[in-house]
């Protein structure tokens with residue numbers, strides 16, 4: 001974490017090293033970083049707002065209409081942007097994007113506001129935030145059943161949900177009622193960097209996926225890179241995420 005703080009600082013991101021954690025965190029954690037400029041977004045509202053802007057700009061959005069095969073599509077450019085959900089569309093991508101499930105709960109409102117910003121711990125195996133109405137949203141514990149959670153099946157499991165509830169109890173020293181439980185799928189790659197660019201051997205077919213759990217921010221950036229390249233202005237950053245790096249490895253191994 002110290003190395004992370006130094007790297008962020010060197011790249012001029014605001015970061016504070018917390019030698020002494022707030023009392024509520026001290027039971028479970030030894031130290032932390034604070035990112036003063038960070039925040040959280042509501043993913044469903046984010047998607048709806050983006051869809052609104054896209055539609056206003058002339059995009060046609062077709063819901064509830066899965067593409068069964070790329071042969072169905074008649075377009076000079078096709079972008080595969082299905083992250084962990086796209087299994088079966090492009091076999092070579094299935095080899096290098098692993099569907100990964102994340103389970104979440106939200107509690108009934110807690111008695112007081114204990115957390116004023118989103119928290120992220122154990123390399124993303126725990127994450128939580130308290131909403132303004134004091135409900136606690138807590139996700140993670142994938143590592144308690146790692147092999148079962150490499151899946152594209154949405155759904156919650158007793159084992160992971162129990163671990164999440166125990167983590168909440170340890171954190172807030174209470175056992176709040178759970179209001180809702182759910183899960184979602186993202187796509188993980190072997191080097192945990194996204195795949196963004198042309199798919200070799202498939203003319204006009206692009207990919208922007210494999211964000212390894214960080215696509216709300218990276219997905220937006222990846223979309224801009226692909227859009228610029230399709231419009232004929234290839235950004236140099238695209239080379240960093242070229243799918244070739246993992247496709248070649250997968251063919252060799």
Ligand SMILES: Cc1cc2nc3c(=O)[nH]c(=O)nc-3n(C[C@H](O)[C@H](O)[C@H](O)COP(=O)(O)OP(=O)(O)OC[C@H]3O[C@@H](n4cnc5c(N)ncnc54)[C@H](O)[C@@H]3O)c2cc1C
Pocket residue numbers: 065066067068081082083084085086087089101102103104139183184185186187208209211212213214215216217218219
């Ligand atoms: C529990 C959880 C917590 C997360 N936390 C964070 C976080 O804190 N920060 C962060 O940055 N990211 C986070 N993520 C990851 C983030 O949600 C994803 O990386 C992001 O949603 C990827 O966006 P996307 O638009 O590329 O793909 P998705 O949002 O996965 O959308 C892909 C779409 O493709 C559609 N699709 C699939 N196959 C087909 C087909 N054949 N035909 C037509 N449509 C198809 C799917 O229905 C879906 O709507 C989290 C994910 C989960 C599940």
